[in-house]
Amino acid sequence: MDAVADVPNAEFRKIFRALYRFDPPDLSHVSTPALVVYGDRESPALKRQGVHLASAIPNARRASIPDAAHLVNQDAPAAFNDAVADFLAGVEAETSVDTGADAVRT
Numbered sequence: 001m002d003a004v005a006d007v008p009n010a011e012f013r014k015i016f017r018a019l020y021r022f023d024p025p026d027l028s029h030v031s032t033p034a035l036v037v038y039g040d041r042e043s044p045a046l047k048r049q050g051v052h053l054a055s056a057i058p059n060a061r062r063a064s065i066p067d068a069a070h071l072v073n074q075d076a077p078a079a080f081n082d083a084v085a086d087f088l089a090g091v092e093a094e095t096s097v098d099t100g101a102d103a104v105r106t
Contacts, residue, residue, distance in 0.1 A: 019045045027056040033094075034060040035087040039068030039075055046070070061087060 036054040038047055047064075054062035063083040068075035 016043070016045065019043075019049070022049060024049070024053060024056060027053065028058060030057045031059060033087075033091045035084065036060055036062040037072055037080065037083060038062075038064060039070065039072045040064045040066050041069040041075075042072075043070070061090075063087070 034054075034057045036050045036057075038050040042050075050062055050064075054060040065072045065076050065079045065083060068079065073080040
């Protein structure tokens with residue numbers, strides 16, 4: 001975290017210019033469930049990308065974590081873990097329903 005202060009402002013400007021110009025590829029072919037997570041204190045450009053990515057992937061969900069910025073899992077670890085656990089539980093439930101699985105798990 002302390003290393004961030006060592007990054008020159010010119011580098012941050014390059015990064016944010018790239019973020020604003022970023023045009024994600026077509027993701028409509030992605031069939032794997034996906035969770036797009038960002039903090040509610042994230043930069044507007046990254047929030048927009050998160051919304052776009054989640055809407056571009058057919059089986060995606062998104063989670064905006066309160067009181068978190070870019071390092072969501074460090075800013076709000078409990079909320080991040082809860083969001084991931086809820087997502088995985090939903091994927092597991094959907095998989096069980098889709099396969100008709102009351103089957104024995106190994």
